[in-house]
Amino acid sequence: MENFSLRHIARGALGAIGAAIFALAAPAVAQTPAPAASSGGGINMIDTIRARGQLLCGVNTGLAGFAQPNSQGVWVGFDVDYCRAVAIAIFGTDQNRVRYVPTTAQVRFTALQSGEVDLLSRNTTWTLSRDTSLGLDFTAINFYDGQGFLVKRSLNVTSARQLDGATICVQPGTTTEQNLADWARGARINIRPVVIERLEDNVAAYLAGRCDAYTTDVSGLAAIRSAQQVPNDHVILPDVISKEPLGALVRHGDQRFADLVRWVHFGLIAAEEFGVTAANAAQLATTDNRPEVQRILGRTGGLGQMMGVDNAWMLNVIRTLGNYGEIFTRNLTPIGLQRGPNALWTTPGGQQYAPPFR
Amino acid sequence: MSDTAIDPRYATRPPKRPLRLSWSDERVRGIVYQIIVVGIVGAIVYWLYSNTVHNLDVRRIATGWGFLNREAGLPIAEYLIPYDPTDTYFRALTVGVLNTLKVAVVGIILATLLGTLLGVLKLSKNWLVSKVVTVYIEIVRDLPLLLQLLFWYALLQGLPGPRQAINPATGVFLSNRGLKLPFFEWVDVHSWALLLVVIGAIGTYFFHKAARAKQMADGQPRAVWPSAVIMMLVVPLGAWYFMGAPFTPDIPALRGFNFSGGLTVSPEFFALLLGLTLYTAGFIAEIVRAGILSVNQGQWEAAEALGLPRGRVMNLVVLPQALRVIIPPMTSQFLNITKNSSLAVAIGYQDIVSIANTTLNQTGQAIEGIAVIMLVYLTISLSISLFMNWYNSKIALVER
Numbered sequence: 001m002e003n004f005s006l007r008h009i010a011r012g013a014l015g016a017i018g019a020a021i022f023a024l025a026a027p028a029v030a031q032t033p034a035p036a037a038s039s040g041g042g043i044n045m046i047d048t049i050r051a052r053g054q055l056l057c058g059v060n061t062g063l064a065g066f067a068q069p070n071s072q073g074v075w076v077g078f079d080v081d082y083c084r085a086v087a088i089a090i091f092g093t094d095q096n097r098v099r100y101v102p103t104t105a106q107v108r109f110t111a112l113q114s115g116e117v118d119l120l121s122r123n124t125t126w127t128l129s130r131d132t133s134l135g136l137d138f139t140a141i142n143f144y145d146g147q148g149f150l151v152k153r154s155l156n157v158t159s160a161r162q163l164d165g166a167t168i169c170v171q172p173g174t175t176t177e178q179n180l181a182d183w184a185r186g187a188r189i190n191i192r193p194v195v196i197e198r199l200e201d202n203v204a205a206y207l208a209g210r211c212d213a214y215t216t217d218v219s220g221l222a223a224i225r226s227a228q229q230v231p232n233d234h235v236i237l238p239d240v241i242s243k244e245p246l247g248a249l250v251r252h253g254d255q256r257f258a259d260l261v262r263w264v265h266f267g268l269i270a271a272e273e274f275g276v277t278a279a280n281a282a283q284l285a286t287t288d289n290r291p292e293v294q295r296i297l298g299r300t301g302g303l304g305q306m307m308g309v310d311n312a313w314m315l316n317v318i319r320t321l322g323n324y325g326e327i328f329t330r331n332l333t334p335i336g337l338q339r340g341p342n343a344l345w346t347t348p349g350g351q352q353y354a355p356p357f358r
Numbered sequence: 359m360s361d362t363a364i365d366p367r368y369a370t371r372p373p374k375r376p377l378r379l380s381w382s383d384e385r386v387r388g389i390v391y392q393i394i395v396v397g398i399v400g401a402i403v404y405w406l407y408s409n410t411v412h413n414l415d416v417r418r419i420a421t422g423w424g425f426l427n428r429e430a431g432l433p434i435a436e437y438l439i440p441y442d443p444t445d446t447y448f449r450a451l452t453v454g455v456l457n458t459l460k461v462a463v464v465g466i467i468l469a470t471l472l473g474t475l476l477g478v479l480k481l482s483k484n485w486l487v488s489k490v491v492t493v494y495i496e497i498v499r500d501l502p503l504l505l506q507l508l509f510w511y512a513l514l515q516g517l518p519g520p521r522q523a524i525n526p527a528t529g530v531f532l533s534n535r536g537l538k539l540p541f542f543e544w545v546d547v548h549s550w551a552l553l554l555v556v557i558g559a560i561g562t563y564f565f566h567k568a569a570r571a572k573q574m575a576d577g578q579p580r581a582v583w584p585s586a587v588i589m590m591l592v593v594p595l596g597a598w599y600f601m602g603a604p605f606t607p608d609i610p611a612l613r614g615f616n617f618s619g620g621l622t623v624s625p626e627f628f629a630l631l632l633g634l635t636l637y638t639a640g641f642i643a644e645i646v647r648a649g650i651l652s653v654n655q656g657q658w659e660a661a662e663a664l665g666l667p668r669g670r671v672m673n674l675v676v677l678p679q680a681l682r683v684i685i686p687p688m689t690s691q692f693l694n695i696t697k698n699s700s701l702a703v704a705i706g707y708q709d710i711v712s713i714a715n716t717t718l719n720q721t722g723q724a725i726e727g728i729a730v731i732m733l734v735y736l737t738i739s740l741s742i743s744l745f746m747n748w749y750n751s752k753i754a755l756v757e758r
């Protein structure tokens with residue numbers, strides 16, 4: 001008799017303990033990511049990052065020119081330099097101040113939403129639905145891109161219109177796969193998709209001949225092409241079927257951090273416009289008497305303080321990484337990309353433009 | 359208990375006592391505890407739910423199921439029901455569920471057949487056969503399934519391109535685009551004929567049951583196959599013939615980049631099916647072997663002493679007893695095939711996980727997406743379990 005009810009209690013208690021553990025674990029998951037939002041802008045990402053001592057930056061899993069570990073295991077690339085620039089603006093240096101988190105196309109947004117990363121700098125296209133329904137904010141367009149097709153030269157195809165009936169490799173969870181469907185419908189072309197999650201496996205399928213063409217942003221195609229043993233065996237078709245404005249994203253909720261990321265980008269553009277480079281930044285900081293240059297480099301204006309960082313923020317960034325043009329040339333010229341629309345607005349056809357620093 | 363003597367034959371259930379509304383009644387205490395525990399769990403679940411909804415709302419992350427009716431815009435390579443990127447997310451997800459079911463059902467059938475064969479072969483008196491099977495079983499069971507899938511997929515990609523396809527018979531092409539088979543243009547008449555085959559199969563089943571019942575009564579075995587042939591073959595074929603015998607062959611041919619026409623087995627589906635079947639067959643073989651070994655040697659001897667040939671001993675005496683040992687672990691293998699089929703994402707087969715993942719990425723509705731995946735696997739798994747439990751109770755030893 002006694003036994004029976006003891007068993008009851010034990011069973012009930014076990015259940016309750018289990019539920020309690022679950023309940024305790026849950027708020028940890030639910031709240032660490034963005035303790036920010038619920039308290040109405042109480043959280044300050046810049047302070048959080050400072051306190052942690054590191055910026056968590058979501059990057060590509062490996063795309064030459066954009067984000068890839070080099071032979072020493074050090075992450076390099078255009079997107080990586082944006083992570084470093086933000087870290088330098090906050091810490092004054094990027095020595096051990098950035099932790100790179102590789103993300104696939106499929107998991108990148110969840111990684112940012114859940115707080116696994118503070119910043120997503122990973123060839124991500126700004127679209128309306130992403131901006132409004134993901135709880136994320138795009139900061140600025142640091143690369144104007146468009147979607148294209150990569151085919152083997154031996155296929156003898158010169159235009160995407162000839163791809164009727166072709167099998168095309170595409171990564172899931174991208175604007176790429178939706179554009180592909182839209183384009184095929186519009187052009188009345190029949191295509192068969194092969195949708196593989198990991199970039200590496202996807203490219204391998206294209207190389208093995210499973211697909212006739214590979215499609216993604218032209219920048220991505222250039223990166224993939226340049227990584228092949230004989231890049232010249234592959235051609236990027238001239239057709240560009242979409243607009244892909246790429247840029248960094250932050251979580252919705254702390255506008256100050258979004259402002260910082262946005263203005264770091266503008267600072268890099270402005271620096272190029274005014275001829276401030278890695279080599280001359282330190283010197284111009286004391287000698288240049290153009291008012292805007294003085295404000296960018298933190299001699300006057302106290303702009304850094306308005307952002308919640310040191311006044312020498314942009315000086316430190318440019319001294320270490322160079323201006324936008326230098327970052328572009330270092331990372332993207334080697335994979336065969338031209339400035340094109342990413343030239344400064346002062347050059348014909350260029351669209352990169354920074355609002356005034358004042 | 360008390361000192362009243364109870365006939366142990368009736369003691370399956372303790373005697374009922376009326377419920378006393380008192381803390382000293384152990385049943386009342388039990389009910390109170392259970393209500394408290396359920397209440398606590400319910401409150402926690404509710405709190406988790408409202409907390410989540412609140413947080414999502416504060417972070418401006420979309421919630422709700424409205425996205426199901428929006429245009430998906432996703433390209434999907436293989437579908438069992440017509441699909442176009444202009445269809446809704448709901449349809450896209452349905453296509454994903456059907457793709458999961460397709461590979462799971464075919465995989466379960468093939469793995470069972472192959473596994474049973476291997477299990478029997480492992481018991482073979484032929485040393486070489488049994489050793490080869492043992493080595494096979496050890497290898498497939500010890501290598502991670504994902505690795506095996508990637509291996510098969512890479513192997514299939516290594517096949518020649520469509521222009522150099524292997525062409526062993528007219529209309530049959532094997533290339534890195536998959537296996538192409540000749541087929542015919544499917545029209546309504548074919549669907550009707552197929553329906554008759556299914557009805558014929560059901561009829562055959564009942565005929566078989568009736569024949570068995572009669573055999574039990576008068577000891578006369580009756581042949582089932584003639585009526586089976588009539589019901590499942592002659593009738594459907596006749597119906598097809600009288601409905602005009604439509605038949606337009608659809609032979610695959612190389613047109614442009616690819617083959618068009620005919621039936622296609624894609625490399626993605628094939629690699630997944632191959633991987634799942636070969637892997638799971640290794641486990642099933644061990645289960646079948648253990649089941650057969652669990653039947654006492656004396657059963658064989660006794661049955662043989664009655665003059666039954668070896669094949670019938672296996673079918674009538676050993677297997678029915680072995681099945682009782684085999685079925686329960688088999689259920690979990692079937693569940694494994696279904697769940698492991700979610701590795702499809704790695705090799706580009708668009709199952710429910712692949713499509714739900716893309717959906718949640720495109721709509722940003724992770725919780726809903728994961729809920730869909732869980733619901734689908736839960737439903738499939740519970741259905742398999744229920745069916746297997748029913749089958750298990752049917753073949754269980756009838757105790758008298």
Ligand SMILES: N[C@@H](CCC(=O)N[C@@H](CS)C(=O)NCC(=O)O)C(=O)O
Binds near residue numbers: 060216
């Ligand atoms: N810009 C597109 C596509 C971005 C994208 O993910 N591109 C692929 C192909 S180049 C990629 O970078 N994959 C790398 C990875 O998954 O690690 C988007 O935002 O959806």
